[in-house]
Amino acid sequence: MAHTLLTAFALVLIVEGLGPMLFPNKWQQFIQQLSQQPSNQLRTMGGALVTIGVVCLYYLLG
Template sequence: MKSWLFSSFGLMLILEGLMPLCFPEGWRETFRKLIKMKSGQIRFMGLMSFLFGLIFLLLGR
């Protein structure tokens, strides 16, 4: 269980780091757009991301 958790967290950090590493200006512009969004819109995006991640995890089992 611990190994799976650390591997998943490591993969998440790798994927999260690709955008600022390869496209720093695009990453910065994305955050400028996020700042202008309403809280409800950001929560909805977070919910969708959470649900898709959960579905991928369940399909990968």
Template sequence: MWHTLLVAFALMIVMEGILPAIAPAAWRRAVANLIKMDDRTLRMMGLGSMLTGAGLLYFLS
């Protein structure tokens, strides 16, 4: 189980690094836009992301 969690964490880090590596200017603009968003919008985006990930895990397993 620990091996699977570490593999998932490593893949998450790889995915997080793709955009800054390929298009750093676009990444900066995206982060600047996130800073301007209110807390409620960010929470809803986070919740949507978590639900999407949980749904994917459900269908894949």
């Protein structure tokens, strides 16, 4: 189980690192736009992403 979680974490790091590595200027603009969003909107987006991830994980492991 720990091996699977570490593998998933490594894949997340790889995917998250592709944007800044390949498109640093566009990534910077995206982060600036994201930082100007209201906190409630960011919280809602984060909650939706976590929910989608949990549902996907449930179906993949279940």
